[in-house]
Amino acid sequence: MLALSGRTPSLFLISLLLLLCGSAFLRTQFGFNAGHMDEYDYLFVGRQLWAGKAWATYIYIFGSDLNWYLLGWGERVLGGFHGARMVAGAFGLLSLVGLYAFVYALWRSHLTALIAVTLLATQSIHLFISRFATYDIISFAFFALSLAPIVLACQRQSTSRYLYLLLSIVFISLSVTSKYVVVLYLPFLSIIMLVRSPRMAILFGLGVGGILLAYAALHWESLQVLYRVQIQNVHGGSNGSLEYVLRSILSYVWPALLSCLLAVGYVAYRDGLKGLLQKQGVYLWLLALLSLPIVAYHLQALNMISLYKHLVFANLFLLAASAWLVAQVLQSGHSLIKQACLALLLVAYALLNFQQLKQAEIAYVDVSPVIKAVEGRLDVETTILSEDPYLFRYLGFGKVPQGHIKESKWLDNNRDGLYEKKDVVEALWDSKFSYVYLNDRLHPNLNKTIRKILKMRGYTPVVLMDYKTSEVMSRQKKGSLGLYQRTKQPSISLQNDDLFQRGKAMKAFLKEAESE
Numbered sequence: 001m002l003a004l005s006g007r008t009p010s011l012f013l014i015s016l017l018l019l020l021c022g023s024a025f026l027r028t029q030f031g032f033n034a035g036h037m038d039e040y041d042y043l044f045v046g047r048q049l050w051a052g053k054a055w056a057t058y059i060y061i062f063g064s065d066l067n068w069y070l071l072g073w074g075e076r077v078l079g080g081f082h083g084a085r086m087v088a089g090a091f092g093l094l095s096l097v098g099l100y101a102f103v104y105a106l107w108r109s110h111l112t113a114l115i116a117v118t119l120l121a122t123q124s125i126h127l128f129i130s131r132f133a134t135y136d137i138i139s140f141a142f143f144a145l146s147l148a149p150i151v152l153a154c155q156r157q158s159t160s161r162y163l164y165l166l167l168s169i170v171f172i173s174l175s176v177t178s179k180y181v182v183v184l185y186l187p188f189l190s191i192i193m194l195v196r197s198p199r200m201a202i203l204f205g206l207g208v209g210g211i212l213l214a215y216a217a218l219h220w221e222s223l224q225v226l227y228r229v230q231i232q233n234v235h236g237g238s239n240g241s242l243e244y245v246l247r248s249i250l251s252y253v254w255p256a257l258l259s260c261l262l263a264v265g266y267v268a269y270r271d272g273l274k275g276l277l278q279k280q281g282v283y284l285w286l287l288a289l290l291s292l293p294i295v296a297y298h299l300q301a302l303n304m305i306s307l308y309k310h311l312v313f314a315n316l317f318l319l320a321a322s323a324w325l326v327a328q329v330l331q332s333g334h335s336l337i338k339q340a341c342l343a344l345l346l347v348a349y350a351l352l353n354f355q356q357l358k359q360a361e362i363a364y365v366d367v368s369p370v371i372k373a374v375e376g377r378l379d380v381e382t383t384i385l386s387e388d389p390y391l392f393r394y395l396g397f398g399k400v401p402q403g404h405i406k407e408s409k410w411l412d413n414n415r416d417g418l419y420e421k422k423d424v425v426e427a428l429w430d431s432k433f434s435y436v437y438l439n440d441r442l443h444p445n446l447n448k449t450i451r452k453i454l455k456m457r458g459y460t461p462v463v464l465m466d467y468k469t470s471e472v473m474s475r476q477k478k479g480s481l482g483l484y485q486r487t488k489q490p491s492i493s494l495q496n497d498d499l500f501q502r503g504k505a506m507k508a509f510l511k512e513a514e515s516e
Contacts, residue, residue, distance in 0.1 A: 009330055009339050010339075011336060011339040011340060011343060012330060012339040012342055012343055015339075015342075015343035015346060015347065016114060016115065016118045016346070019118050019121070019122055019346060019347070019350050020117075020118055020121055022122070022350065023118075023121040023122050023127065023350075026127055026354075026357070027089050027092060027093075027127065027130055027131060028089070029131065030082040030085040030086065030089070030131055031082060032131065032361045033361055033362070033364070033366055034366050034367045034368045034371060035081060035133070035367070035391075035394075036132070036134075036364050037364075037388045037390060037391065037441070038134050039081075039084070039132065039133040039134060040388070040390040040391045040393070040394040040395075041061075041390035041393075041394075042061075042067065042068055042071055042133060042134060042135065043068075043071060043072065043075050043081065043084055043133060043394055044390050044393040044394040044397060045057055045061075045065075045068040045072075046068040046069065046071050046072020046073075046075055046076075046084070047072060047075070047076075047394070047397050048397075049065060049068055049069055049072060050069070050072045050073070050076060056222065058219045058222030058223060058225075058226060059222045059225040059226050059229070060225075060226060060229065060230060061135075061226075062135075062179060062180045062181065062226070062230070063135040063138075063139065063177070063178050063179050063180065064177040064178060064215070066138075066174070066177070066178065067135040067138050067139075067178055070087055070138060071084045071087055071088070071133050071134075072084070073087065074086055074087030074088075074133075075133075081133070084133035085131050085132065085133045087133070088129070088130055088131060088132055088133050088134070088137045088138075089130050089131060091130070091137045091138050091140075091141040092126065092127075092129070092130025092131075092137050092141070093130075094141040094144075094145060095120075095126070095130075095137065095140050095141040095143075095144040095145070096117050096120060096121055096144075097144075097145070098141065098143075098144030098145035098146070098147060098148065099113075099116055099117055099120055099144050099147075099316060099320070100113045100114070100116070100117050101113075101145075101147075101148035102144065102147035102148045102151065102320065103116040103117075103320050103323060103324075104148070105147075105148045105151040105152055105155070106151060106283055106320070107280075107283075107324060107327075109327060111327050111330070111331075112323050112324055112326075112327040113323070115322075115323035115326050115327055116319055116320050116322075116323035118346065119256075119319040119322060119323055119346070119349070120315065120316065120319050122346075122349065122350040122353055122354075123256075123312070123315055123319065123353050124252070124353040124354070124355075124356035124357040124360060125252060125308060125309065125311055125312040125315065125356075125360075126312050126315070127353070127357050128309075128357055128360045128361070129309055129312060134309075135178050135179050136179065136306075136309045136310075136312070138178050138179075139174075139175045139176075139178035139179035139182055140175075140179075140312055140313065140316075142171045142172070142174040142175035142178060143171070143172065143175040143182055143185070143313070144316065145167075145171045146167070146168050146171035146172040146175060148164075149164040149165070149167040149168035149171065150164075150168040150172075150189060150193065150204070152164040153165040153168055153193075153197070153200045153204070154193055154196040154197040154200050161200065165200055165203055165204060165207075166207075168204060169204060169207035169208055169211070172185075172186070172189070172208055173207075173208055173211040173212065176208075176212060177211075177212070177215055181294070181297070181306075181310065182313075183212075184293040184294060184297055185290070185293055185313070186208065188289065188290055188293055189204075189290075190204065190205050192286060192290075238301065238302030238303060239302070239303060239304050239305065240302050240303070240304040240475075241302065242299070242302060244304075245298055245299060245302055245303075245304060245307070246299065248304065248307060248308075249295055249298065249299070249307070249311065249314075251356075252308070252311045252315070252356065253291075253295075253311060253314055253315060253318060255322075255349055255352065256314075256315050256318035256319045256321075256322050257291075257318055259318070259319075259321065259322035259325055259326075260284065260287065260288055260291070260318045260321040260322060260325075262325055263284050263321045263322065263324055263325035263328075264276065264281070264284050264285070264288070264321075266325055266328065266329075267280055267281045267284060268281075280324075283324075284321050284324070287317040287318065287320050287321040288317070288318070288321065290317040291313075291314040291315075291316075291317040291318045292314075293313075294310045294311065294313045294314055295311075295314050297310075298310065304475075308360070308363075308472050308473060326342060326346075329342065330342060359470040359472050360470070360472045360473075362469055362470050363469055363470045363471075363472035363473040363474070364441070364469055364473055364474075365439055365441065365467045365469060365479070365481050366467070367388075367391060367439075367481070369463045369465065369481070369483075370391070370437065370463050370481070370483050371395065373462045373463050373483055374392075374395060374435070374483070378392075378395065378396045378399045378400050379399055379400070380399070380400065380401065381434070382396065382399075382400045382404060382434045382435065383404045383405075383406075383432060383433045383434045383435075383494070383500060384396070384400065384404060384405045384406065384433060384434060384435045384436075384437065385406050385407075385408050385411070385424075385427070385428070385432075385433040385435070385436045385437070386405065386406070386407060386408065386435075386436070386437040387407070387408050387409070387437060387438050387439050387440075387441065387442055387443065387447070388437065388439060388441070388442075389405050389406065389407040391437070392405050392435075392437065393405055401500075403500055404500055406427075406433075406499070408424055408436075408438070408443070408446065408447075408450065409442060409443050409446065411423045411424050411427060412499075413426050413427040413432075413499055414426070415498045415499070421446065421449065424446070424449075424450060425449065425453055427499065428450065428453040428454065428457060429453060429457060429491075430490055430491050430492050431457050431458075431459075431486055431488065431489070431490045431491055432490055432492075432494060432497070432499065432500075433486060434485065434486050435462075435483060435484065435485055435486070436450070436454060436459060436482075436483075436484040437482070437483050437484075438450060438451070438480070438481075438482045438484075439479060439480075439481050439482075440476065440478075440479025440480055440481075441474065441476055441479065444476065444479060447480075451482070454484050458486075458487045458488050459484040459485065459486055459487065460484065460485055460487050461482055461483070461484050461485075462483045462484065462485045463481065463482060463483040464480065464481070464482045464483075465480070465481050465482075466478070466479070466480050466481075467479060467480070467481055
C-alpha cells in the first residue's frame with residue numbers, strides 16, 4: 001500500500017495528486033492548435049478505410065491500418081477532429097496504466113509506481129502525443145502494456161506465466177506493427193528475457209517472430225516500396241549534426257537521465273559496489289540500458305525526423321528509475337521538510353515540462369484560417385494544388401474527387417513519369433487549379449517560383465500570413481502561409497486533361513455519391 005513505516009507522507013502524496021490533476025486538465029485541451037499534416041493524413045486514411053475504400057498506406061506510412069481505424073472511429077463517433085485526438089488521449093491513459101503495472105511488477109511498491117506515473121504524466125512529450133492524432137501514442141501504449149507481462153512471465157513459476165507470456169506477445173506485436181521503429185527494442189527485451197528465463201525468451205521470440213513474419217509476408221510488396229522510398233531516401237540521410245541531435249536529445253531527457261544516474265550512485269553509496277550487482281542495482285542498469293535503443297538510432301543516423309516523439313520511450317525507462325530513487329529517499333524517513341523538498345523538485349520538473357509542452361504546441365503552423373476560408377466552398381469541380389495535400393484530402397473528403405487534389409512537389413503535368421519543377425510551372429501557367437495552398441514547410445525554395453507564377457496568372461490570396469514556429473519538430477521555423485484562389489478560367493479545357501483524368505474521376509465520384 002501507499003502507507004510507509006510511521007506516518008503516511010501526506011504532503012508528498014497531496015503534491016502527486018495535484019500534479020496528476022494538472023496533467024489531467026492539460027490532457028483535455030484538444031484544441032491547442034489545428035491539425036498537423038500527419039494528423040490530416042491519418043484521419044483522411046481513416047475516413048477512407050471506414051468508407052470501405054482502399055488507400056496504399058503500407059507504401060509510405062510506418063504503421064498498420066489498425067491505427068487509422070482507431071483514429072477514424074474517434075473522428076466518426078466522438079466528434080470530428082477533436083474526437084480523434086480523444087482516442088489519442090485514451091491511449092495516453094492506457095500507457096500510464098502500463099507503466100504503473102510495470103514499475104509495480106519490478107519493485108512491488110504502489111508508491112514507486114504512483115511516482116513513476118506522475119512523472120510520465122507530467123512529461124512534455126507524453127502530454128503532447130496524448131493529444132496528437134497520430135500512431136505514436138497508440139504504439140507507445142501497447143509497448144507500455146507489454147512490459148509488466150514480460151516481467152511477470154519471467155518471474156512466475158506457475159502456469160499463469162503462460163498467460164502473461166501471451167499478453168506480452170500480443171501487446172509487443174501490436175506495438176511494433178503500429179509503429180515499426182519499436183522493433184529496435186525486440187533484441188534488448190529478448191536478451192534480458194533469455195538471461196532471466198530462457199524458456200520464456202524462446203517462446204516469446206517464436207510468438208513475436210511468427211506474427212511479424214506473417215505481417216511482412218502479407219504486405220511484402222508495399223513494405224519494399226516503403227523501404228526504398230522512405231527508409232533509403234527520405235529517412236536515410238542525415239539531417240542534423242551530431243552536436244545538434246545530441247543537444248536535442250538531452251534537452252528532453254536530462255532530468256530523467258540525471259535522476260537515473262543518481263539512483264545508481266545511491267545504490268553504490270548505500271550497499272557498496274556489490275549493490276550494483278544485486279537485484280535493485282541490476283534493475284536500474286537494465287532500465288538505463290533500455291533507454292538507449294531509440295537514442296542510439298537517432299545518434300547513429302543523425303536523423304531528426306520524429307526524434308521529439310520517439311524520446312518518450314527513453315523517458316519511460318529513465319523515469320521508472322527516477323521514481324525508485326524518489327521513493328527510496330522518502331522511505332528513509334519522510335519528515336515534512338524532506339517531503340516538501342521532494343514535492344518542490346517534482347513541481348519544478350512539471351513546470352519545465354510545461355514550458356516544453358507550450359513550445360511543442362506551436363511547433364507547426366496553425367491552419368485554422370485556411371480551414372475557415374474553404375468551408376462550404378469545396379465541390380466536385382474544385383481542383384487543388386497543395387504543399388500539404390492531406391489537409392485537403394481530409395477537408396474535401398466526399399466533396400472533391402481525390403484525383404483533383406495534387407501535391408506541389410509530386411506533380412506530373414505532362415504525364416511523362418517525371419515529377420519536375422517545370423510540371424508545376426506549366427500547370428499553374430494554364431491556371432489548372434481552383435486553389436493553391438503553400439506553407440513553406442516542405443519546399444520553401446520551390447514556393448518562391450510558385451508565388452511568382454500565381455501573381456502573374458491572376459491568383460488572389462484568400463489567406464496570406466507570415467508565421468513563426470518553435471524548433472521542436474523542424475528547423476524550418478519561419479515562413480508564409482498562403483491560400484490562393486483562381487480568379488479566371490483555365491487557359492485550356494480541363495474536361496479531358498490527363499492530369500486529373502477528369503472524365504473518369506467525375507463519373508466515379510458521382511456514382512459513388514449516388515450510392516451513398
